Amino acid sequence: MTFSGILLDISIFIGLYFQVFLLVTFFGADTPIKKATPGAAKKADEWKKLPTVSITVPCFNEARTLEKTIQSLLGLNYPKEKLSILIVDDGSKDDTYAIAQQIVARLTAITPEQPVPYNIRAVHQKNGGKYTALNLGISESTSDFVGCLDADSMVDPDALIRMVPHFIDPKVMAVTPAMLVYQPKKLLQYIQRVEYNIGVFTKRVMSLINAIHVTPGPFSIFRRSVFAEIGLFKHAHNTEDMEIAFRIQSFCYKITNCHDAIVYTIAPKTLKTLYKQRTRWSYGFIKNAIDYRHIFFNKKYGDMAMLTLPFAVIGIFFALYVVGDVLYHLGVSISNQIVKISTVGLHMPHFSFSWFFINTEMTTILGFILVGITLVVILIGRKIAEGSARPSFDIVYFLALYGFIAPLWLGKAVFNTLLSRTTPWR
């Protein structure tokens, strides 16, 4: 066996180990898919009174989607007097702040239809980055819990009421939702829909072993007191939502995932915007992993330190290697075809089926097993988040294309890291 063959098999072994680990953890849980709501809501009732929550909506040029985002917050099944909303316009260049002011004026007016006004405000600040907007929200809040909702996302009405009971455990400092793609229309959005389904499953499992290393902008809720202890959000390579999660974990607190709190986010439509977004995420992950390298392989931090973080880092390089290997062989095959055509011209190939020529190499069989497990993971994620494990054609798009587009941003993120190039937000 060649060195590249051995490296490929090691990559597959590690990938398979991780997948099996996730499935074993998932099926080993008491109620892996069951909705947490009934029990949790009951506990919330027993909690006698729901805690106050303030949600910060950081905006930068979000004039088109802000109204919808705010409407979704107003639709939350949560006592009106317990919920406050702060729109922070982070120096937008469009009409975001004007629209925010209109929304606030409308919602704070006392009318016969609206005898009790909403607790909503809008502030404008010079562009300082999302983390500064979030910090403004935290510093201006007096609520028990603070949250964030990106202005390109919408929450399910029951999301908050389902998330709050997770804080009964005093060690829990943050709760993340299950994220889904909002009304996918384009091919890339359908691919991301499947990717988010996998994310729902993964977050669910990570929650079970306290290994969540990102508290996403769309509707993560924090215990406000945690910021007094560990500090506010930081720039953190434009991934403040990742850094804060690393920091919470480094203080040995818990981050849980509320798998039945659904948040819909508008996924990038074009490859360019998706590429930029994911390059930022991947670059941010690598940089934060370097910043928090003391967590790695430190038993104190549990499975996150021993398995999930190391795998996530190694996974980037192995993914690039595997795709590089596939592309190399594809290139050789295309090159051979070009030589053939230039030598003998273009002829109709003669097809005849024989079992003999079916590729049954171990690597191929393992590849199919990995695809099969991925399919199971997608359907479980869909079952958790959407209530139905119905397969759809977007899974085919995902399986066919994702492996080729993801290395674009993974490669760029590694490249930027190696050359110490910063990755811009947009």
Add this chain to the structure above:
Amino acid sequence: MINTKKYIFVFIITCVIFVFAFSISNYFANQRIADIKSTEDKISIDILSSETQFELLQESSCAAINGSILSDELESLADKLAYSEAQHGANDPDVQTLKQYYSLLEIKDFLLVKQIFRQCNATPIAILYFYSNKGGCPECTKQGYVLTQLRADHPSLRVYAFDYDLDSNAIQTLISLYHIPAKLPALVIDNGIYAGFQSSENIYKIIPALVTLDASSTPSTSTRADASSTSR
């Protein structure tokens, strides 16, 4: 808290999946080798049968000896052997043995063809093709494409491919007999040696009869000699 038992359990499951994949892969690899071996045995019997048939009919007219006595399995075997070589590597002992056996069958088939055509006072339209897998021979790849296409266009053309570097006394005898140069690819056509890549046009010039081969039926070329190998 680390659950070591779970880590070990997952490791065992992963290993079981690997062993399962290895077993399946190994099973099919063995089936392929067995398939090639069985085809080679069939060809061996075919050739023996052809030789016997030929000897029996030696006193008969040329027309009585038709090409149907020749084995038609060589081409499919060449494809299978080339595939196995790509999968397991040229140095795989099983592949090496099968190639040696296959080369012997090719030589026997070639000799039989020559005998049949001599009986009919005709010259067989056959090409001996020497190639190498060592050190990369891009011209060999191109030559393979040309010969494969010629075979597709002219099914009666017999092409015998030999790995120049294969550890086979018979092939080495062929190499010294025909004075095959080290510069590959090399073709032997009607006792003439052609070193280096030969395009279709060149081969048509060397074998003018090829143009009419399979286009019309002539006594010298009407044999059903549609089994040959151009693959490596």
